[in-house]
Amino acid sequence: MIPFNKPYFSGKESRYIEEAVRSGKISGDGMFTQRVHRFFEESLGFRKVLLTTSCTDALEMAALLLNVQPGDEIIMPSFTFVSTANAFVLRGATIVFADSTALNPNMSTADLEQLVTPRTRAIVPVHYAGIACDMDAIQQVATRHGLAVIEDAAHAIDSYHRGRPLGSLGSLATFSFHETKNIISGEGGMLVLNEGRYDARAEVIREKGTTRSAFHRGEVDKYGWVDVGSSFLPSDIIAAYLWAQLEQMDDIQRVRRAIWQRYYHALAPLVAHGIGLPVLPDYATNNGHLFYLMCRSLAERTALLSYLKARQVWAVFHYLPLHRSAYYAAKHDGRALPWAEHYGERLVRLPLFYELTEPDQQRVIEAVLEFYSSPASSD
Structure with missing residues (x-):
């Protein structure tokens, strides 16, 4: 049987996982996590990134960062994976589905403006098959109505829209490193922060609503619970596997x-x-x-x-x-x-x-x- 998918193994994953174990720190934000962060920020030009345990979790972080509340409306394509919607449904949002285009499964922009109401908070384009949505049209609607754009770029690593990497165009973006994707870590994801106003709170949300990250950097003398959040950061073992993939x-x-x-x-x-x-x-x-x-x-x-x-x-x-x-x-x-x-x-x-x-x-x-x-x- 020719399988539909077979996870890629470069050969260095086991060595890097062993290095992570020997370092004495295999929880989140270890040395391999930092290497991966630098790769995306320096090599691909993303403003700031945070590894997450999945693209689903990155989407849930995005919903928290936008303070999505019951009654808010989020526009997204109907032809997408359930995680795109679940992240916002969990916050009580109403999902307003857009149709796909005749050209490809991406979100149609023909009637996008008609879907906007006073309750609309964000548009979530999904770059199906790694092929960019019509981001010019989406951004124009978002700008006219003061809406956030969150790119679901789960399929879209190393893909571009008019020369700019997908994931760099919205206020926020999310990626997947599931074993079915191009670059993998078994499970895993990433949140891209394209606007500085999200940075501090994203770190807090990712660390269960606490100031733990700032504490470990010596920026505060103790850490406490200051916001909502969850355990969204992955083990450094996952980042070690991912680093071996990024090298290739x-x-x-x-x-x-x-x-x-x-x-x-x-x-x-x-x-x-x-x-x-x-x-x-x-x-x-x-x-x-x-x-x-x-x-x-x-x-x-x-x-x-x-x-x-x-x-x-x-x-x-x-x-x-x-x-x-x-x-x-x-x-x-x-x-x-x-x-x-x-x-x-x-x-x-x-x-x-x-x-x-x-x-x-x-x-x-x-x-x-x-x-x-x-x-x-x-x-």
Whole structure:
């Protein structure tokens, strides 16, 4: 079986984990955490970053930093992972779902302004597949209405919008280092603080609402409970694994982009038969995070997944649009979101990971092409 994903191991992770253990400090904010922070701040130009235990926790920190209250409204795409919404629902917010675009699963900006009300606090664009949302249009709406923009960049490490790294454009941004992402630590995430006014409180929230970080730096003579918060910072063992990955980021990205390009060129003939491939707007780059096909119907997708599985290829679909979920359907305002449902019913993700060999990738490609030339599929 060709798996959908296989976590990448550079070879240095075990050594760095051992170094962390030998240092005598394996709790949060140890030497490897500091190395990772410097990498993102100095090499990628993020203003300030804080590692977290997950992208979910980074999103929850963002909701706390914005002081989201019951009755506040947060605009986000329906076609996203549940964590994007959960972080704000936990604070009592009402989620206002935007549709996807016809071009790709990212948030549509065509009707974005009409979704804004006096209760709106923030817009949360999700850069699906590492492809940038239309941040110019989103920022213009946010600026006109005094709204915060929080980038959910879980998929988007090393991807850009008009030459600027995703994660540097909003007031806040969040990243994931889950084992399915390009750069991994098993579980793990990061909060990016693009405005200095969030710095001090973010440290407090990340340390259970206490001044513990300032205490360890010698800035206060004792630490106490001064705000709400939780245990959002990861062990330095997780940061040690992540550091080994970041050292190899250029190579990881080179390989993943090459795999993505091979899929694209080999499957391009399917477009003439109505099968969709990823589309990059002229303002966006491709970071090789995932490769997807758009089937012509739900029935066709179901048949394709079964066909691939029978040929030992593990492909998957992606999100059920959140406005159709068992938890939130009754809370949705009833607007039709046809493009979100379109992607929810037709999108198929193909295997893409560092160790996917060219012969195995060719097997995946041939299986897809065979399906579309077989009686199982017809125009």
